Amino acid sequence: MRFLVLGGTVFLSRAVAVEAAARGHEVSVAARGASGPVPDGVRHVVLDRAEEIPADLAAQEFDAVVDVARTPSWVARAVAAWPRAHWTFVSTINVYADETTPGGTPATLPLVDAQPEDVDLGRHPEAYGPMKVACEQLVRDGAERAFVVRPGLIVGPGDPTGRFTYWPARLADVEPGEPVLAGGDPSDTVQVIDVRDLAAWIVTAAETGLTGDLDGVGPATALGALLAEASAGLGVEPRWTWASDAALEVHDVAPWMGPRSLPLWLPRPAYDGMLAHDWSPSRDAGLAARPIAETGRDTLEWLRATPDAVVTGLTREQEREVLDSLA
Template sequence: MRILVLGGTVFLSRAVAEDAVRRGHEVTCASRGASGSVPDGVRHVAWDRDATVPDELDDTFDAVVDVARHPSRVRSALARFPRAHWVFVSTVNVYADDSTPGGRPGTLPLRDPQPEDVDLSVDPEAYGPMKVACEQLVRDGAASWTVVRPGLIVGPGDPSGRFSYWPVRLDDGGEALAGGRPEDSMQVIDVRDLAAWIVTCAEERTTGVYDGVGDVLPVGDVLAQVASGVGATATLTWVPQEVLAEQGVEPWMGPDALPLWLPRPEYDGLPAHDPAPSYAAGLATRSIAETARDTLVWVRATPDAPTTGLSREKEAAVLAAWHASEG
């Protein structure tokens, strides 16, 4: 089949293109990037989605995979390819409730849609509402559609560096700072597993809305699998979230953040969506240990691999303050 990937140069969209080519599909990637940045075996068409659609992107594609967040770009692409099956990659950030575990599509309220493009550097909170608007456009404008709402996507090539922090940190050994409680929930999905499922949804013209998430696990188990995958012997010291906040440690992502730590209970539901409907629709996931191993190999082999998280000096200072308070 003929598949159009809107993007195809970075992380998830690139993994989708790679998987589709491996299956023997005719794949075109449309992006602003250079042709050399798309996977081997893929036809590249240069397209800035704020500009007119190039003539070589005609309405003969069987499926379109779109990861856009700007409603205007989704709107124009739908007008160009109205007959294709659309697989739209949304996000769990469309949900207005981040505190309730076990949610699935149809059980949690959505944020109010933001139908106009918003600069996220000005208003980062517009991300979820813009994705809500994009979902509505796809449901109303595509011949048939799948909406996939991923949570934390991880694995080789991760541009955020959130998960990558942990394989590197645990492989370095010593005493490692862990946040909150080991029983707090967490879920991740390997980019390769998500991409493979997206291609399957395109092939089968799967319809409906799904959360693209893996199993819900205690974060302590997630980190244990990371350690196992990289053969690490680091020792985890769990520091309560109140102490982390007092020490200026930020949650989730950033230069002063501890990745995978989220304040509770307000974020009990964000990394705890029910994966059962997605598994029933064909999603298959690998072990976190395998993802961690492959992520570490990628980071060590890629000098400019993105990473995020607090420095070793900051980590040591927080641990020292915690041990002093313990007395």
């Protein structure tokens, strides 16, 4: 098949291009060439999506298009250029208005209102979910066959956000019995998907002509179990020290990501549903999720080979401050 990946030089869209090429498809990636290297065996088409699609590119036929954009006008132009291809639009679980109800699926969760005009996400990050809602609808309206996939937290080698990467980085050199800070309660539910599993599903979706709206999430798991599995995969045995939401807030620890944050920690009950979707509709539609132990090991290997990789979260000193206060 002839694949066009709009993006293709970073994390998920790159993994899709790599997977499609590995399966013997003819793959083109269309990007400016600013964010990262083009995968081997893939054709690079220079495209700035802030501008019109050049006529010679629009005239080319593709069997499958995969788009990761956040900006409605970019998606509108691309769907108009290739309406007959199988379209995969990579959206996000941030399209959902309900982040508290566990067990949600695309069939049960309400959406936020669409933001159909382009908004600068640097200045208005809250427009991310609403613009994705608008992009999804442009694809459903404009493409003959549309697959909308809404990922939750994507993890694994190549992650530019450094969120899950915090954990393999933190656990890499833990001494037996060394205290390691975890946030919230071990029974809090979390959910991740390995970038390679999501990419494989997206390529299969194009091959089989899958359509409809599905979440790109792995099985919901207790945070304590996920961290235990990740540490077992790295062959380490930390002494987990759990700080409650209140204790972390007192120490100005931020949830989720960023400076002084504890990745994978989300305050409850406000975020009880965000990483607790029912993944069975996606699993039944072919999504497979590898063990977190493997994702953790491979992420650490990538991190060690990539000195400029981003890792977000607490520094060791900041972690020590919180641990000392709990002792």
